[in-house]
Amino acid sequence: MSVEPPSTPGPEVGPSAPGGTGASARPGVSRRGLLGAAGAAGVVGVGAGLVAGRQLGGPGSAVAEPAPAPDRYPFLGEHQAGIVTPAQDRLHFAAFDMVSSERADLISLLQDWTAAAARMTQGHDAGPFGATSGPYDAPPDDTGEALGLPPARLTLTFGFGPTLFRLAGQDRFGLAARQPAALQRLPHFPGDHLDPQRSDGDLCVQACADDPQVAVHAIRNLARIAMGRASLRWSQLGFGRTSSTSTSQATPRNLFGFKDGTMNLKAEEPDLLDTHVWVRPDGAADRWLAGGSYLVARRINMTIETWDRQPLREQERVIGRTKAEGAPLSGGSEFSQPDFALQGRGAQPLVAPDAHIRLVHPDQNQGAQMLRRGYNFVDGSNGLGRMDAGLFFIAYVSDPRTHYIPMQMKIARGDGMSEYLQHTGSGLFAVPPGVTPGGYLGQPLFAA
Ligand SMILES: C=CC1=C(C)c2cc3[nH]c(cc4nc(cc5[nH]c(cc1n2)c(C)c5CCC(=O)O)C(CCC(=O)O)=C4C)c(C)c3C=C
Numbered sequence: 389m390s391v392e393p394p395s396t397p398g399p400e401v402g403p404s405a406p407g408g409t410g411a412s413a414r415p416g417v418s419r420r421g422l423l424g425a426a427g428a429a430g431v432v433g434v435g436a437g438l439v440a441g442r443q444l445g446g447p448g449s450a451v452a453e454p455a456p457a458p459d460r461y462p463f464l465g466e467h468q469a470g471i472v473t474p475a476q477d478r479l480h481f482a483a484f485d486m487v488s489s490e491r492a493d494l495i496s497l498l499q500d501w502t503a504a505a506a507r508m509t510q511g512h513d514a515g516p517f518g519a520t521s522g523p524y525d526a527p528p529d530d531t532g533e534a535l536g537l538p539p540a541r542l543t544l545t546f547g548f549g550p551t552l553f554r555l556a557g558q559d560r561f562g563l564a565a566r567q568p569a570a571l572q573r574l575p576h577f578p579g580d581h582l583d584p585q586r587s588d589g590d591l592c593v594q595a596c597a598d599d600p601q602v603a604v605h606a607i608r609n610l611a612r613i614a615m616g617r618a619s620l621r622w623s624q625l626g627f628g629r630t631s632s633t634s635t636s637q638a639t640p641r642n643l644f645g646f647k648d649g650t651m652n653l654k655a656e657e658p659d660l661l662d663t664h665v666w667v668r669p670d671g672a673a674d675r676w677l678a679g680g681s682y683l684v685a686r687r688i689n690m691t692i693e694t695w696d697r698q699p700l701r702e703q704e705r706v707i708g709r710t711k712a713e714g715a716p717l718s719g720g721s722e723f724s725q726p727d728f729a730l731q732g733r734g735a736q737p738l739v740a741p742d743a744h745i746r747l748v749h750p751d752q753n754q755g756a757q758m759l760r761r762g763y764n765f766v767d768g769s770n771g772l773g774r775m776d777a778g779l780f781f782i783a784y785v786s787d788p789r790t791h792y793i794p795m796q797m798k799i800a801r802g803d804g805m806s807e808y809l810q811h812t813g814s815g816l817f818a819v820p821p822g823v824t825p826g827g828y829l830g831q832p833l834f835a836a
């Protein structure tokens with residue numbers, strides 16, 4: 389893995405650079421850079437890279453340090469990190485609206501976000517000076533609450549909403565001709581109770597980490613950097629992952645108490661990811677999205693108090709799986725394929741006709757699969773003794789028209805689980821491919 393050295397100061401700062409002796413320099417050591425050595429070489433605005441490879445015992449020692457579990461993921465790559473990356477435990481998801489209508493501001497924002505994301509995902513402060521260095525009479529280029537914290541496997545995944553391309557018929561940034569046909573506001577589904585203040589947005593950022601403070605720090609600093617160009621529209625915290633995205637992970641549980649993520653697409657299935665997650669462009673409009681994906685976000689409230697009063701038999705009937713092991717009610721163990729034809733007493737199907745796993749199974753959806761990456765949330769209580777709780781559903785798909793919308797319509801119309809759900813937020817975003825060395829997020833979108 390390549391690593392990033394502490395950044396060199398910009399020329400505008402001169403003697404107040406970190407470690408400098410200028411009268412306006414702040415005392416103190418520049419930041420998390422002490423902890424985070426690995427990095428993001430070659431990214432716009434970020435310094436050149438070094439090669440990692442610490443050895444125990446110093447030069448000449450024959451004993452190589454055992455490879456530690458990675459505490460950070462590379463920022464550069466063919467695809468953005470945070471999609472097939474093993475799902476971390478915490479989420480801070482944010483949607484932004486552009487407040488500037490200048491194309492140059494959008495591009496400079498994406499460049500600045502690229503540089504900051506490359507730094508923060510490697511455990512560094514958001515800017516080259518850090519929270520406690522730099523000009524004493526200027527705001528620090530990092531907010532400071534992640535000082536001393538490890539990278540915590542932070543990933544930052546960026547997306548573009550339909551309104552970035554066209555808003556009220558207006559081509560705001562000269563991008564209208566590049567709006568993919570699939571990138572439209574999601575349709576209204578039966579039972580939707582969407583809050584506009586928790587929906588849509590020009591841009592989105594999914595911050596995932598194993599430490600909530602690291603995820604929040606990242607979003608906060610991206611919002612700070614965006615000031616004057618984009619502003620926060622809405623955001624959502626998640627405290628526990630509800631899916632596995634790698635066979636190396638145990639299946640977690642959602643707030644209904646059931647294992648969630650058993651049949652999810654996994655990083656170890658590249659052929660299926662090519663078919664169901666990564667975009668295959670079908671024309672000039674979406675060519676820039678090759679290697680990218682679509683992110684579906686749905687804030688789904690779960691009436692857990694009502695659910696908790698249901699007998700175990702009913703809970704298992706609604707899901708179609710056992711609560712203990714997560715095995716299909718047709719038999720077998722967690723990873724067994726359900727047998728939807730198998731009947732029990734009274735010739736009733738063992739997996740009920742309106743069971744969730746029957747309705748969402750690929751066989752019932754023209755083979756469509758998705759990579760789910762959702763999180764449990766509790767946003768306090770409503771004053772009537774009920775928690776504002778649920779599942780912040782995130783899914784990555786190659787085309788929402790075939791891989792999300794028909795399935796969601798089916799759930800909304802006929803899934804026994806819908807009785808316990810209310811969709812309160814929604815968004816669809818095109819997720820550009822990963823950043824190449826020297827490039828910036830979404831750069832192919834702006835290419836001539
Ligand atoms: C439109 C897509 C889906 C929504 C919305 C959705 C909401 C939702 N799901 C659960 C709980 C479980 N879902 C499970 C499996 C599952 N769910 C979807 C899609 C949506 N779920 C798919 C595609 C699958 C996998 C189907 C398959 O390939 O066989 C499961 C079973 C365990 C698992 O396979 O992950 C559970 C449990 C909740 C609570 C929820 C909304 C709050």
Ligand SMILES: [Fe+2]
Binds near residue numbers: 744748
């Ligand atoms: Fe589901």
